[in-house]
Amino acid sequence: MKQFSYIRVTSSDAAIAAVSKDKSATFLAGGTNLVDLMKSGVTGPERLVDINRLPLTKIEETKTGLRIGALAKNTMVAEHPLVVKHFPLLSLALKAGASPQLRNMATVGGNMMQRTRCHYFYDTAMPCNKRNPGSGCGAIGGVNRMHAIFGASDKCIAVHPSDMCVALTALDAVVTVKGPKGERKIPFGDFHRLPGDTPEVDNTLQRGELIIAVDIPFNEVGGxxxxxxxxxxxxxxxxxxxxxxxxxxxxxxxxxxxxxxxxxxxxxxxxxxxxxxxxxxxxxxxxxxxxxxxxxxxxxxxxxxxxxxxxxxxxxxxxxxxxxxxxxx
Known part of the structure; x- marks a missing residue:
């Protein structure tokens, strides 16, 4: 693993400033995907900005739906009475993902940010445009039984791994993010992107933007x-x-x-x-x-x-x- 520095912040402004000013820095929450990528040499941030002390763990009912903080743990969300009552699809999707141990650590924001599990992406000896733009796609013409049947390009045919995100897409969730220019909202269906010519770009976040919360509007498709x-x-x-x-x-x-x-x-x-x-x-x-x-x-x-x-x-x-x-x- 590449050497890195580590800081712990207690405010969203401090976290955003730390990552905005340093292109080699990245946010650290549960770390269930990021640490794996660092161990494998797939990614090598020079600074980790630990955001676990930010007050972003609440799950609360609003006038129009349910707000879930970005640092709420997957297990907490899956078992929360309000989620089970109003959005059972989300609870079921979360329980289908990973293992109990990982769900106890993984956060909502981290789940959204996780990267593909394509074995060519994880194998640094293989070509992968997502990991190394311009190197080619080993999965095209290779072993690709896990790969995409919709929305692929000639640069990448990898798939998104999250179960939670499937449910949030179906439920018309909205993501609140905060960055150097302030807050903005992103419809969940627009948060992740198709590979096109830039498969290394997984989502529509701008540099330094931090996921704050996910809002799910009430609907009539509950039980x-x-x-x-x-x-x-x-x-x-x-x-x-x-x-x-x-x-x-x-x-x-x-x-x-x-x-x-x-x-x-x-x-x-x-x-x-x-x-x-x-x-x-x-x-x-x-x-x-x-x-x-x-x-x-x-x-x-x-x-x-x-x-x-x-x-x-x-x-x-x-x-x-x-x-x-x-x-x-």
Whole structure:
């Protein structure tokens, strides 16, 4: 591991100033991903700015929804009564991620900032445009069964690893960030980005900006929710395909629906076309199958991940079936 200096701050202004003034500095929260990357030599910040003493751990109800502080631990969020009551999809997604030990350390902001688990990204002997821009993409033409079927580019086909972020995308969350120029809000669906020609840029944060909180607006899709994660093993594995589904049902008619996928793109993949199709229709397998078929039109296999072209729509249908059956209970 590369040598680094360490400071601990007690205010957001101090944290932002420390990172803004030093291009080699980065924020440190739970460290469950960052420290791994440092050990592997994938990244090497020269200064760590520890933000764990900032007052950003609260989970509280607001007039319009729920505000979750950026330093709230994943376990705390998953088990919080307000989250379980109003946003069970988020609770289910968090419980599907990582291991209990990691969830006890990982923070909401850190979860949002985690980087891809593509093995070419982690192997510093291999070409990777995300780690070393311009070096090429080892996954293209290589072993890519875990990789993207949506939104990839000729520079990168890696996928985003977070389960939590799939749920927050589906729930129309909004991120509050603070930087040298003050605060701004980012719709969660715009926070992460597709690789394009700059896959090394994972999100839309500007230099020195710190995640403060995530706001989730109240909605009508509370109880009928399910998070279905298909993976190689039942514990501590990243998704081959995951689907977060939440429904509002009235006499088996779909009044509202939220759908997003993980394991299929460089960012959580919102299924808006399927949502629009399903609204107002009966919650039937036939309608679920048609919705799944529609969203798969732009999907593209990278070679050894061709099975995802079948797995993905099947997972969408199954997640909707389980959500309609109140699968979170």
């Amino acid at each position: 009928y929710a399910h998070y279905l994660k298909v993976r190689d093993r039942a514990s501590y594995a990243f998704a081959l395909v995951s689907v977060g589904a939440a429904l509002s049902l009235k006499d088996n008619n779909i009044a509202d629906v939220r759908l997003a996928m993980g394991g299929v793109a460089h960012k959580p993949w919102r299924l808006r076309e399927a949502e629009a199709f399903l609204k107002g229709k009966k919650a039937t397998v036939e309608n679920f199958q048609e919705a799944a078929r529609m969203v798969m039109a732009p999907a593209k296999s990278q070679g050894s991940n061709e099975f995802k072209l079948t797995l993905a729509p099947n997972t969408i249908v199954e997640a909707l079936k389980l959500a309609a059956a109140n699968g979170n209970i």
